[in-house]
Each structure stands twice: as C-alpha cells, then as structure tokens.
Amino acid sequence: MIELKGISKSFRVAKREAGLKEAVKALFARQHETVHALQDVSFTIGDGEMVGYIGPNGAGKSTTIKIMCGILHPDSGGCVINGRVPWRDRVAHVRDIGVVFGQRSQLWWDVPVADSFALLKDIYKVSDADYRRSLSELTELLDLKELLKTPARSLSLGQRMRCELAASLIHDPKILFLDEPTIGLDAVSKIAVRQFIKKLNQERGTTVILTTHDMQDIEALTERIILIGKGRILLDGSLQELKRRSASQKRITFEYNGPEPSLPAGTKVIERGPHRLVIELEKEWLSVSEAIAQISAQVDVVDISVTGMSAEEMVAQLYREYAL
Amino acid sequence: MKKYQALFTIRFSSGLQYRAAALGGIATQFAWGFMELLAFLAFYKANPGAYPMEFSQTVSYIWLQQAFLALFMTWFYEQDIFETITSGAVAYELVRPIDLYNRWFCHSAANRLARAVLRCFPILLVAFIVPEPLRMSLPPDLGQFGLFMISVPLSLGVVVAFTMLVYISVFFTLSPIGVRIVAALLADFLAGGIVPLPFFPDVVRGVVEILPFAAMQNMPLRIYSGHISGAAAVRGLFLQAFWFVILVVLGKLWMKLALRRAVVQGG
Numbered sequence: 001m002i003e004l005k006g007i008s009k010s011f012r013v014a015k016r017e018a019g020l021k022e023a024v025k026a027l028f029a030r031q032h033e034t035v036h037a038l039q040d041v042s043f044t045i046g047d048g049e050m051v052g053y054i055g056p057n058g059a060g061k062s063t064t065i066k067i068m069c070g071i072l073h074p075d076s077g078g079c080v081i082n083g084r085v086p087w088r089d090r091v092a093h094v095r096d097i098g099v100v101f102g103q104r105s106q107l108w109w110d111v112p113v114a115d116s117f118a119l120l121k122d123i124y125k126v127s128d129a130d131y132r133r134s135l136s137e138l139t140e141l142l143d144l145k146e147l148l149k150t151p152a153r154s155l156s157l158g159q160r161m162r163c164e165l166a167a168s169l170i171h172d173p174k175i176l177f178l179d180e181p182t183i184g185l186d187a188v189s190k191i192a193v194r195q196f197i198k199k200l201n202q203e204r205g206t207t208v209i210l211t212t213h214d215m216q217d218i219e220a221l222t223e224r225i226i227l228i229g230k231g232r233i234l235l236d237g238s239l240q241e242l243k244r245r246s247a248s249q250k251r252i253t254f255e256y257n258g259p260e261p262s263l264p265a266g267t268k269v270i271e272r273g274p275h276r277l278v279i280e281l282e283k284e285w286l287s288v289s290e291a292i293a294q295i296s297a298q299v300d301v302v303d304i305s306v307t308g309m310s311a312e313e314m315v316a317q318l319y320r321e322y323a324l
Numbered sequence: 325m326k327k328y329q330a331l332f333t334i335r336f337s338s339g340l341q342y343r344a345a346a347l348g349g350i351a352t353q354f355a356w357g358f359m360e361l362l363a364f365l366a367f368y369k370a371n372p373g374a375y376p377m378e379f380s381q382t383v384s385y386i387w388l389q390q391a392f393l394a395l396f397m398t399w400f401y402e403q404d405i406f407e408t409i410t411s412g413a414v415a416y417e418l419v420r421p422i423d424l425y426n427r428w429f430c431h432s433a434a435n436r437l438a439r440a441v442l443r444c445f446p447i448l449l450v451a452f453i454v455p456e457p458l459r460m461s462l463p464p465d466l467g468q469f470g471l472f473m474i475s476v477p478l479s480l481g482v483v484v485a486f487t488m489l490v491y492i493s494v495f496f497t498l499s500p501i502g503v504r505i506v507a508a509l510l511a512d513f514l515a516g517g518i519v520p521l522p523f524f525p526d527v528v529r530g531v532v533e534i535l536p537f538a539a540m541q542n543m544p545l546r547i548y549s550g551h552i553s554g555a556a557a558v559r560g561l562f563l564q565a566f567w568f569v570i571l572v573v574l575g576k577l578w579m580k581l582a583l584r585r586a587v588v589q590g591g
Contacts, residue, residue: 071418073584095421106416110338122330123420 002045002068002175002207007077009038009063037063038074039231047174050201050208052222052239054215056319060231061211065177068209069099082174095124098168102180105160106167107152113163114148117170124171131170138166141196158189165196175207176200182214194220215312227318234322242314250288253278253305254295261298264291275302327422332434339438346442353390353447360386361458376522380461381549385520387451387460388545394439395480396541398487398515399508402432405491406500418583425579428491429572432484464550471557475544478564482539485571486511492575495582515540522551536567 015033016026038060045051055061066072067079070086070093079086086093100106107116121131139145142162147155155163161181168176178197182190198221200206210221218225218239225242227235235242251270254277263269263279266286271278281291288306295301361383368379377385389396405428408414417424451460463469486507493503512518514537521542524532532538543560546552552560 066415069415069419071415090418091421091423094419097419099416099419101415104411104413104416108334108338110341111334115334119330119334123327123422125327125421 001047001080001082002043002209003078003080004044004064004068005042005078007038007041007064007067007074007079008036009060009067009072009074010034010036036231038067041077041228041231041233043226043233043236045207045209047207048201048205049224050197050222051210052218052225053209053211053228054213054218054225054315055211055228057213059228061228062179064228065099065179065209065211069097069177070094095171096174098171098173098176100161100164100168100176100178100181102161102178102183105152105164107160107163109153110151112149112151113144113155116152116163117148117167120167120170126171130172134170134172135166138169141199142166142192158185158192161185161189161193162196165193169200172204173206175209178208178210178212180212181210182212182217190214190216197221215315227315227322229319229322235318242318250281251278251307252281252288252291253303253307254299254301255303256295256299256301258299261295264294267291328426328430331427331430335431335434336438339435340442343442346439349393349439349443350446353393353443354450357386357390357447357451358458365457377520377549377551379457381546381551382520383458384460384549385545385551387447388548389517389541391444391447391451392440392476392541394436394443395476396483396515396517398483398511398517398537398540400436401487401490401500401504401508402428402435405431406494409491409494410498410500424583425488425572425576429484429488432487433480436480436484461549463548464553468547468550468553468557471553471561472544472548474561475547475557475564478561478568479540479544481568482536482564482571483541485568485575486536486540488575489571489578492578492582495585511537511540514538516542516545520546522546534563536571539564539567 011034012032013035014026015031016022041060041064053061053064063072067074068081068086070090073087081093082096084093107113108119117135120126126134139148142165144162144166147159147163150159152160152163165181176197181197182193185193194217197208197210201208201221208221210217212218222239224238225235226233256275256277260272261277264286266282267279268282269277270280277295279291281288292301292304364379364382364386368375368382372379375382394400408417414424417427420427448460453459463472490500490503490507494500497503514532514535516538521529521532521538533542543552543564547557547560
C-alpha cells in the first residue's frame with residue numbers, strides 16, 4: 001500500500017543569463033531560482049496494482065519516484081509505504097522495493113553479470129535457497145542463461161535491461177519502481193520487457209509503478225494512469241476511461257473517384273485533396289458504417305481505412321488540454 | 325557483516341586485475357625511493373649528528389613508505405565514487421539496504437589493500453637485499469613489530485576516513501578537483517609523506533604531531549624502526565584510534581546532512 005499526501009518538493013537552481021558579462025556578474029551575486037518540482041501530490045496505490053505514471057519531461061515523475069524510494073526528502077507532506085516513511089526508515093524500506101532507473105546501470109561494469117547478482121544477494125541477505133530459486137526463475141523468464149557470464153560492459157542495451165530487471169528482483173520485492181525501463185530499446189526487447197513485467201505482476205502480485213514516455217508501454221501494461229504536469233497531479237483514472245473519452249473520435253480516410261462528395265452531418269474534415277478525403281466523426285450518434293454508407297452512395301470509393309486515436313495522441317491531447 | 329565482506333571481495337578482486345598498473349607503480353616507487361635515499365645519504369654524510377633520526381631509521385621509513393604507498397597515500401581517490409555523486413548514479417546506491425558511508429569506506433579500503441598487496445612484496449624484497457647503507461633493517465624486537473602491525477590498519481582507517489570527507493564534500497561542490505588537490509597536498513605534507521615529521525622545525529612539530537595527519541603513515545613507519553617505542557608508541561596508537569573515531573563520526577554526520585539536502589543530478 002502506497003499513500004502520498006500533499007507531497008511538495010522544491011529545488012534551488014542557480015541561474016544566469018548567457019554571456020561573459022553575466023558570468024562575471026554571477027561571480028559576485030549568484031541568482032537563485034526556486035523550482036517547484038512537486039506541489040501537493042497525493043495518491044494511493046493498492047497492493048498488486050500496476051500504475052502508469054506519465055507526464056512530459058521535467059514534470060516531476062522521477063522526483064516522485066525518488067521520494068517513494070527514500071532517496072529524496074520532500075519539503076512537506078507525508079508518504080507511507082507498507083507502514084514506513086521511506087526517507088526516515090530508508091534501509092528497512094528499500095529491502096521491500098526494487099528499482100530500475102532506465103538511464104543508469106546497477107550492474108558492476110567490469111565483472112560478469114552473475115557476480116553482480118551474487119553481490120546483491122549478499123547485500124539483501126537473500127538465503128542461498130531463495131537465491132537459487134529466484135535466479136533460475138528470472139533466468140528462464142528473461143532468457144539470461146547466455147548473459148550471466150558476460151561482463152556488463154559487453155552487453156547490448158536490450159540485454160542489459162533484461163539483466164537490470166533481474167537485478168532489481170533478486171530479493172523478491174513487493175513493489176517495483178520502473179523509471180523508463182524501455183528507453184532506447186528496440187521493438188523486440190520492448191515486447192520482451194513488457195511481457196515480463198506483466199507476468200511478474202500477475203504471478204507474484206508485485207505492485208508495479210512505471211514511468212515512461214512510450215504510450216505502448218502504458219497500453220500494454222497498465223489499467224490505471226496518473227498524469228503529472230508541472231509538479232501537480234492532473235488526472236488519476238483508468239486508461240479505459242481515457243480511451244472511452246476519445247474513442248468516439250474515429251477517423252475515416254477515403255480514396256475515391258468522382259466529384260467531391262458532400263459531408264455527412266456530424267463529421268469534420270481533417271484533410272481534403274483530389275480523390276482523397278479524411279473525416280473525423282464528431283457526434284456519437286453517427287456510426288462509422290453510416291458515414292461510410294453516405295459517402296459511398298455519392299462517389300466510387302476505391303479504398304477506406306478507419307483509425308481510432310492512439311494512446312500517443314490521447315496523451316498529446318491531454319498535455320495540450322492542460323497546457324503543459 | 326557478510327554484505328561488507330562481499331563488497332570487499334568484489335572490489336579487492338577487481339583491484340587485483342590491474343597488473344600492468346602495478347608494475348608501473350613498482351618501478352616508480354623504486355626510482356622515487358632510491359632518489360630520496362640518495363638525497364638523504366648526502367645530507368647525512370655532510371653531518372651525521374645533525375638529524376633527528378638515525379640514517380638506518382630513515383632508510384626503513386622510506387622503503388616502507390614506498391612499499392605500502394597504496395595504503396597511506398592521501399592523494400589517491402576512487403574515481404567511481406566521484407562519478408557516482410556527480411552523475412547522480414548515487415540514486416542506485418541509496419536504494420540498497422546498506423549504509424552508504426560504510427559501503428564507500430569498505431570500497432576504498434579494499435582497493436587500497438589490493439593495490440598494496442600487488443606492490444609491496446617486490447619492493448620489500450629488493451629493500452632487504454640492496455647493499456648497505458641503503459638496506460632496510462628488521463624491527464628492533466618482536467614487541468615493536470607487533471605495535472607496527474596494529475598501527476598499520478589504524479593508519480589505513482584514518483586515511484580512508486579522511487578521504488571520505490573529500491568524497492562527501494562533492495555532494496556540495498559538485499566538482500572534486502579543488503578540494504581534492506588542496507586536501508591531498510596539504511595532508512601528504514603534514515602526514516610526513518614528503519619529509520618525515522621529525523625533520524620539521526620544533527615549533528611547527530609540536531602542533532603537527534597531534535593533528536590527524538600525524539595519525540597516518542607517520543606512526544607505523546616510525547614505530548617499525550623503533551624511532552617511536554614503548555610508552556610513546558602506545559600513546560601513538562591511542563592518538564590514531566582517537567582520530568579514526570573522530571573522523572568517522574564527523575564523516576557520518578556530514579553524510580547524513582548531505583543526503584538530506586541531496587539533489588540527485590540529471591533527472
């Protein structure tokens with residue numbers, strides 16, 4: 001159980017205008033600016049939930065994750081995770097969580113991956129039996145067999161990310177924080193990582209909190225999304241809800257022969273060209289088949305394609321709505 | 325304890341990998357040791373009575389210093405610790421159920437030991453077979469050698485606890501270069517790394533000999549040759565233990581403060 005109540009955090013950042021003159025000025029009087037990374041952030045996440053934590057760059061995602069991991073102290077507000085305040089009880093707290101920072105590595109660069117795992121085993125005081133079980137399970141699920149003897153420096157990014165995931169799960173944590181786990185991965189590796197996370201959540205009941213910019217991650221994995229922008233929570237709801245809200249916005253593309261058709265009522269033109277028409281359904285009472293029927297009654301339709309709004313577009317629209 | 329053992333082992337074994345670096349180090353230390361000894365020899369020849377240490381004691385001091393340089397050098401720092409702080413990778417260190425101070429302490433002590441183990445034997449071997457008067461002598465008796473063996477780990481502890489303060493300062497300055505250069509040079513000089521402390525002028529020596537830097541290489545190297553012996557040596561060990569505790573407590577408190585205000589760099 002994760003509970004955040006009114007968490008705020010600000011940083012002081014040194015600022016100056018560009019240029020030599022300003023640089024000299026800054027030698028004597030340094031100007032600081034307070035950046036409010038988080039303002040009054042509150043949410044509750046239950047055990048076994050899988051939550052997508054999304055927002056544009058600099059919105060405060062990583063800061064929230066770091067507070068939940070006990071790395072950062074917030075300026076105000078409370079956070080209780082499994083009955084503990086992370087930053088006050090850091091050592092006990094981190095025993096129960098696993099973390100993957102997609103942009104950093106937790107594997108020792110020069111030694112085989114298996115050695116890094118063994119060290120983590122000792123750091124987390126995992127018993128030999130548990131370690132063997134955990135390792136063989138992870139090896140199979142993530143297909144690590146060939147990678148264990150390789151030093152981390154010789155792994156490809158996709159291979160490394162699989163090892164990173166395994167490394168963060170050796171001690172069988174109750175909560176897994178994933179900060180951009182699929183960043184920079186190719187399609188195959190992304191799918192492998194997603195499948196693994198899904199399985200983990202279903203089989204071990206691990207609570208997963210995922211930040212990402214890849215909406216396919218969110219679509220494939222999470223039921224619930226929390227949208228953060230400029231340090232505030234803007235939306236906390238299910239992905240289904242969000243989808244329903246924008247589901248009516250279907251787009252139909254026609255390729256046709258003949259004169260320009262007139263538009264069915266309740267549609268909007270997105271693009272109009274010679275022998276090509278893209279319309280969007282605005283009203284719910286108009287169905288896709290009806291719109292197609294009306295157009296094809298007027299012209300000779302050569303090709304039709306119907307597309308819904310992708311999650312990517314939905315989020316872009318949300319960002320626009322909130323002027324992020 | 326087991327986790328520290330594991331950390332120690334992984335660092336120690338990766339420190340043992342660098343054979344070429346060790347060979348280079350050994351060569352440098354031979355050259356340096358001979359040079360220093362020859363310079364001292366010239367001074368002693370001019371006026372044997374004018375110096376606070378016997379020549380044989382100075383010889384042992386310098387050979388031991390070269391052999392165990394890796395344990396005592398105040399100007400050696402772990403690059404990865406600096407990088408961990410400046411790049412923000414420290415975030416990963418903090419999600420482990422382990423005290424960060426102890427973890428880094430362990431890391432640096434292990435690396436210093438690994439380096440010392442690789443370098444000390446060839447240097448000691450040669451130091452014991454070169455012709456007199458440059459040959460290193462054995463300690464005066466077994467008791468003195470015992471005191472020396474206690475003093476060495478204490479020195480290592482004081483040196484590492486001192487370097488920990490330099491690491492922690494990077495949380496605040498974000499650039500290790502300034503603090504590191506000043507701290508390293510000053511500490512090396514005051515620890516007797518350039519000239520043994522007995523050679524300092526009397527006025528200065530009174531102060532310098534009670535500073536934490538005097539609890540570094542100064543103690544074991546002088547205890548070995550019997551320049552500090554008996555009750556004075558025991559007092560020396562207490563001085564070392566005292567500074568070790570003070571520096572560790574200071575470091576831990578400062579680390580706590582640093583982490584409370586920490587900004588993890590780079591997103």
